[in-house]
Every structure is written in structure tokens, then in C-alpha cells.
Amino acid sequence: LLLIVGGWYVVHWLSARRDRDKARREMCAKAADTLLIAADALLSKAVQYHTNPREHVLEREIKSGLQDLALHMAELGQVCEDQAPLKACITAVGHCRRAITRTHFEDDHTGAIDMTHAVLQDLADATLDLKRRLARLKYSQFPG
Numbered sequence: 001l002l003l004i005v006g007g008w009y010v011v012h013w014l015s016a017r018r019d020r021d022k023a024r025r026e027m028c029a030k031a032a033d034t035l036l037i038a039a040d041a042l043l044s045k046a047v048q049y050h051t052n053p054r055e056h057v058l059e060r061e062i063k064s065g066l067q068d069l070a071l072h073m074a075e076l077g078q079v080c081e082d083q084a085p086l087k088a089c090i091t092a093v094g095h096c097r098r099a100i101t102r103t104h105f106e107d108d109h110t111g112a113i114d115m116t117h118a119v120l121q122d123l124a125d126a127t128l129d130l131k132r133r134l135a136r137l138k139y140s141q142f143p144g
Contacts, residue, residue, distance in 0.1 A: 032138035099126035
């Protein structure tokens with residue numbers, strides 16, 4: 001009887017652990033999907049900001065979006081088991097932030113920049129890199 005109860009306990013414990021790990025991986029993958037959508041929205045706002053006359057409301061939305069991305073990335077560390085892809089995503093958020101705010105942001109510009117300006121190319125490259133790393137984070141949750 002003791003062997004049966006002990007066996008049941010071990011099986012139950014392993015099953016609960018497996019379910020918890022699965023839920024954690026799914027949560028991390030869903031968060032990556034949400035952050036991919038947020039990165040796209042941020043790119044759209046940044047392009048709109050840089051290609052139009054200065055708009056203070058859009059500046060605040062962009063800064064808030066960057067803060068949200070960084071916050072969510074940092075908090076994902078509590079959920080994701082594999083920290084390497086997450087750290088790469090956090091680094092990519094920093095690159096994205098610099099690409100958006102390095103030039104022609106919060107200065108006293110009144111005019112727009114041309115669609116061929118290097119700022120927009122840097123912004124697109126940084127956002128694409130962030131999205132690539134987020135996809136890698138998502139798919140690393142379900143290894144082969």
C-alpha cells in the first residue's frame with residue numbers, strides 16, 4: 001500500500017510539473033506574439049512621427065510604447081526558462097529605442113524627413129531584428 005501511495009504521489013508530482021512547464025512555455029510564446037504586434041505598431045508610429053511635422057502626442061505614445069516593450073521583456077524573465085533568447089530580445093529593444101530616438105526625435109524640428117532618410121532605414125532594420133529575435137524566443141519554447 002505504501003508503494004502504491006508513493007508511486008501515485010510521484011506520478012502526480014511529475015504530471016503537475018509537466019503541466020506547469022507547458023503553461024509557462026505557452027505563456028512565453030503568447031507574450032512573444034503580443035510583443036511582435038507591439039513592435040509593428042511602434043514601427044508604424046515611429047515612421048509616422050519622423051515623416052510628418054513634430055507631434056508631441058505621438059512622441060509620448062512612442063516613448064510609452066518603448067517603455068512597455070522594455071518592461072514586458074524584463075518581466076518575461078520570470079516566465080521563460082531559456083534566458084539567452086530573452087536577453088537577445090532585451091538588447092534588440094535597446095537598439096530599437098536608439099534607432100527611433102537617436103536623431104530627429106524630441107528636437108525642435110517642425111518638418112518631416114524624407115522616406116529615403118537613413119533614420120528610417122535604421123529604424124526598419126532595428127525593428128526587423130527585434131521581430132526576428134522575438135520569433136526565435138517564441139519558437140525556442142518548443143524545442144524539436
